[in-house]
Amino acid sequence: MAKGKKGNGDGGQAPGRSHREGVSVIEMAEMFATEEKAIDWFEQWLWPDRQPVCLKCGSVNAYRVKSGKPMPYRCRDCKDYFSLKTNTPMQDSKLPLRLWAWAIYLEMTSLKGVSSMKLHRDLKVRQATAWYMLHRIREAFMDVAHEFEGPVEVDETHVGGRKKHKRGKSKEGIGQGGAAHMTPVAGMKDRKTNRIAVRVLNDTTKASLHDFVESYRKPGAKLYTDEARGYDGLENRESVTHSAGEYVRGMAHVNGVESFWATLKRAHKGVYHQFSVKHLQRYVSQFAGRHNVRDMDTLEQMQHVLAGMVGRQLIYRDLVRSDG
Secondary structure, three states: OOOOOOOOOOOOOOOOOOOOOOOOHHHHHHHOOOHHHHHHHHHHHHOOOOOOOOOOOOOOOEEEOOOOOOOOEEEOOOOOEEOOOOOOOOOOOOOOHHHHHHHHHHHHOOOOOOOHHHHHHHHOOOHHHHHHHHHHHHHHHOOOOOOEOOOEEEEEEEEOOOOOOOOOOOOOOOOOOOOOOOEEEEEEEEOOOOOEEEEEOOOOOHHHHHHHHHHHEOOOOOEEEOOOHHHOOOOOEEEOOHHHOOOOEOOEOOHHHHHHHHHHHHHHHHHHOOOOOOOHHHHHHHHHHHHHOOOOOHHHHHHHHHHHHOOOOOOHHHHHOOOO
16 A cells, blocks of 8 residues: 655645545455455454464464364464454454454544444445444443543533433432533543543532542643532642633633534534433543544554454443343
8 A cells, every 4th residue: 555645745734634644445445355355454463473362361372273163263372262353342243354344444534433324334234233333343442541641621511312310309410510311521631642531420520520530630730621610629720711701811721622522512413313321431432532543544543443452342232231
């Protein structure tokens, strides 16, 4: 694949992140023309020296099974057979790796994400299968650890879906800065690295917001927020008063996080139309993860997703089971 231009000739970055090296659909079609090519690409990424490493125990004492049965690889240490999908959310999937590569590509190159209906049409799989594939890709972005040195911006927003109203209990969200049918989400942006961390909250009380902030920012890092009282008491904090029409005062603002919210909500309304409360953390983690790798080349982004998948599993019954 030919190398693209990394800059715009003047040392800067052109609009649309044109410094990134993309992959065209024609190039994708050539790279993954057959399942054998897809396997070769996955192997090359996992094992650059082409020596299989056991995806169950991590042993380098593994080998290819000539017949490919019951699986393509076997570990001499743990005695188990394994495939390129083993110990990833793709495990137990009967879909070929070609389709997984295309699903990851389509998800990472769609600015506002890709819906299960579109993936269903593009890959000719059932809509339910496409929905499950996308959640398994999102699993790569879940529970990613961050420690932001700062300065950091923190803000919260409210997004749908609708919470169940339990008899005899007040609806969550009233008095917490948002509509009762919306779910609060907190976001933090590190100005030094431009990375984002997000968390779905039960409420926007001081306890919840303080726990979120201290979970991600390095102790003592400069903190910028709006005037929400839930941030009161946090050290090294400076705020702007949105209710008085103040949005920027010197370095004090939360414009970076608010820009992220704008992208998330455009995707919500324009692509997905609905975020269920049950899966909301997956969606917001996906968008934070995509934001954090947006400067990578397309193939690097795809490899980043695969790296995040290794060591994780997502079983369908766990994904769809009711929380009561």
